[in-house]
Amino acid sequence: MTEKVQHKSVNKKDKRGGTKRNFGMICFAYICAFTSLQAVSSLQSSINTDKDVGLNSVAIAGAASLVTCLLFTTPLGYIFGYKWAIVGGQFGIMVYVASNMYPKQWLMYSTAIICGSLRACMSMAQSSYVTVLANDESENDDAEIKTRKYFGIFLAAYQSAQIWGNLISYLVLRNTPKSTNTNFTQCGADYLINEHQMQNDNHRISQKTIYILYSIFSGIIFVSIVLTIIILVQRRDNKKEDDSQGLLRESLNHTLSTLKTAINPNNLLLIPLGFWSVSAQIFFMGAFSSSFITCTIGVQYVGLIMTIYGIAATITSIVVAYIVKLKYSRPICFLIAALLSYTISIIMLVWKPTVSQTYVLFIIPFLSSISDALTTPFITALYNSMLPNKITEAYSLLTCAQNSGAVIVFLYISKLRIRTQIILELVYVTLAMLSYIIIAIKQRRTSTNDDDQQIFVLNKIVLGPSKHVVLSDHC
Numbered sequence: 001m002t003e004k005v006q007h008k009s010v011n012k013k014d015k016r017g018g019t020k021r022n023f024g025m026i027c028f029a030y031i032c033a034f035t036s037l038q039a040v041s042s043l044q045s046s047i048n049t050d051k052d053v054g055l056n057s058v059a060i061a062g063a064a065s066l067v068t069c070l071l072f073t074t075p076l077g078y079i080f081g082y083k084w085a086i087v088g089g090q091f092g093i094m095v096y097v098a099s100n101m102y103p104k105q106w107l108m109y110s111t112a113i114i115c116g117s118l119r120a121c122m123s124m125a126q127s128s129y130v131t132v133l134a135n136d137e138s139e140n141d142d143a144e145i146k147t148r149k150y151f152g153i154f155l156a157a158y159q160s161a162q163i164w165g166n167l168i169s170y171l172v173l174r175n176t177p178k179s180t181n182t183n184f185t186q187c188g189a190d191y192l193i194n195e196h197q198m199q200n201d202n203h204r205i206s207q208k209t210i211y212i213l214y215s216i217f218s219g220i221i222f223v224s225i226v227l228t229i230i231i232l233v234q235r236r237d238n239k240k241e242d243d244s245q246g247l248l249r250e251s252l253n254h255t256l257s258t259l260k261t262a263i264n265p266n267n268l269l270l271i272p273l274g275f276w277s278v279s280a281q282i283f284f285m286g287a288f289s290s291s292f293i294t295c296t297i298g299v300q301y302v303g304l305i306m307t308i309y310g311i312a313a314t315i316t317s318i319v320v321a322y323i324v325k326l327k328y329s330r331p332i333c334f335l336i337a338a339l340l341s342y343t344i345s346i347i348m349l350v351w352k353p354t355v356s357q358t359y360v361l362f363i364i365p366f367l368s369s370i371s372d373a374l375t376t377p378f379i380t381a382l383y384n385s386m387l388p389n390k391i392t393e394a395y396s397l398l399t400c401a402q403n404s405g406a407v408i409v410f411l412y413i414s415k416l417r418i419r420t421q422i423i424l425e426l427v428y429v430t431l432a433m434l435s436y437i438i439i440a441i442k443q444r445r446t447s448t449n450d451d452d453q454q455i456f457v458l459n460k461i462v463l464g465p466s467k468h469v470v471l472s473d474h475c
Contacts, residue, residue, distance in 0.1 A: 018233065019133050023150060025231045026126055027157040029086060032224035033093045033122075034158065036217035037115075039165030040097050042306050045290035045413060046299045047205065048103040049193060052414040055286055056105075057112040059410035061096065064116030066403040069396065070255055072117070073124040082125040082132075083234040087225060089122020094221040101214045130154055132235055159317060162310030165217075169303030172213045176205045176300040188353045189419040191291035205299060254396075261393040262400075266386040269435050273379045274401025276432035280341065281372055282409040283425055284309065284365055288348075291418045293361055296353040301361075309365040316373035330381075333374040334436055340371040341429040345422050382439060 041058050048054030068076075077085055096115035099107050134150045186195075261267060289302045323329045344367055353361065380398065387394035413421070 019136050021231065022233055023130065023133050023154075025228060026086065026129060027154055029090060029224045029228050029232075030126065030154070030158050031161050031164070032220045033090050034161035035165040035168070036097050036221055037093050037165075038162045039169045039303065039306075040100060040214070040217060042166060042285050042289055042302060043169060043299070045193060045286045046294040046302055047210070048100060048108070049290075049414075050103065051105060052193070053103050053105050053108050054100075055410050055413050057096070057108040058286075059407045060109055061112040061116035061119070062403050062407040062410065064113045065120040066116075066400060066407070068117045068120040069124070069399060069403075070258065073121055076121045077124055077128070078236075080121075081234050081236045082129040083228070083232050085121045085125035086129070086232065087228055088118045089125070090221055090225045090228065092116075092118030092122075094218055094225065097214060097221065098218045101211055126154075129235055155317075159310070159314045163307055163314070166303040166306040166310060168216060169213065170300065170307065171303075172209065172216065173205065173300040173303060176209060176298065185352065187295035188292055188351065189349050189417075189422060191295055191418045192416075193290060193414040254393075257390075258393045258396045258400075261387060261390050262397055264387065267394075267397055269439055270379075270383055270386055270397075271401050272428070272431040272435040273382065274398050275405040276428045277372070277376055277379050278402040278405045279409050279428050280368055280425060282406050283413075283421060284368055286410060286413040287418055287421050288365065292348070292353050292364075296361065297355060297358055305362055305365055308362055309369045312366045312369040313373045316370050317377075320374060320377055330378050331440065333378060334433070337371040337374045338429060338433050340367050342426070344368050344371070345426050345429075348422050349419065382436075385443070386439065 044054030044058055048057075080088065092111075092115040096108075096111040099111040130150050285306070289306065293299075293302050293305055320333070323333075326332075344364055347360075347364065351357075351360065383394045383398045387397075416424075
């Protein structure tokens with residue numbers, strides 16, 4: 001009897017050890033993949049500017065991810081399982097990153113489609129796998145608590161990817177010859193990427209440096225792919241008796257239900273918030289990096305400044321996790337975020353960037369990242385509370401709104417003057433604030449316990465999504 005108990009104890013320890021090993025591998029795989037992808041995306045408007053191939057490829061990847069998460073994640077997850085869906089996502093990102101060494105339209109656009117499609121499946125598999133691991137370890141514990149713990153750790157690891165990728169970019173590009181541009185009147189709000197391309201070519205870096213940079217990023221992902229194949233254990237959420245027709249039917253039903261929920265008046269109110277939550281990030285990643293940073297002090301500083309952006313966002317996210325329990329935290333955070341957004345936009349409209357005021361180029365993204373991080377968890381919570389009993393559809397629609405915002409902004413970054421883009425950002429934040437005010441009034445009239453409900457939802461989202469929320473986050 002004693003030997004049997006000891007045997008069960010050993011099996012339990014081995015299982016927990018395997019759970020932690022698999023969880024650590026997933027975190028490592030995501031850090032490696034998105035360290036490379038986010039850094040490459042930040043450089044697209046400064047390096048691959050010929051025919052806007054860089055920015056267009058990012059927009060195409062976003063569109064492919066949008067279509068895939070609506071239609072194909074469920075059947076693909078059934079076919080390949082969680083492990084190979086994660087490996088496939090890593091492979092798609094690696095292929096896209098490597099294609100930047102030969103930035104031709106036919107190559108980058110095709111790899112962008114592969115990257116976007118497989119990335120959506122990777123996100124679905126990661127969310128589901130982490131939930132399964134949390135449930136495996138919570139034999140006698142609360143599964144909800146374990147799920148929060150695992151996702152809290154995972155999100156912290158994921159957010160750090162922007163820091164490491166941009167830091168690598170800075171270290172590789174820091175010895176790039178500085179721009180000889182002395183006509184700073186074309187920088188800032190008056191900047192136009194297409195016009196700038198025709199006037200000068202001072203920001204091109206050597207082909208050798210480009211090969212080194214993208215080889216490092218591709219190599220990081222390749223190492224993570226090898227380790228994932230060796231270490232990560234295959235898991236599936238579907239039972240063996242589930243047939244392919246049943247999974248396809250389930251995927252179709254999910255798509256139809258999502259489309260039906262999309263015309264819900266509450267969702268229409270939420271669209272400006274979802275759109276705004278990502279548009280500012282894309283603006284700084286694509287437009288600000290080229291018009292303010294590269295044009296003024298050179299492409300070698302894009303990575304360093306965007307590293308500051310990532311650090312500020314990570315710290316603010318941690319702070320938000322502690323203040324969500326305060327009664328009026330939501331309106332205060334939205335008010336601060338709106339004031340920061342208006343202030344930043346006005347500064348960019350009137351300020352003429354110069355080398356002597358380089359410190360301002362660090363301050364503006366720093367403040368913008370705080371604005372983004374303050375509102376993101378609250379916007380996610382609003383989708384949950386405004387579309388009750390539609391958790392899966394709600395988070396799919398949030399993802400759709402965010403991906404749509406990313407695609408639209410990336411498409412016009414190179415075609416519109418920066419001044420026009422800043423004005424559009426002012427329009428986005430104004431529409432988002434009007435939507436929030438209407439939603440707040442509506443919730444106040446219909447619920448006397450809205451604050452308690454929001455705190456409950458935010459605790460689940462910020463500290464770690466619940467099982468239902470996790471499974472719906474396909475993108």
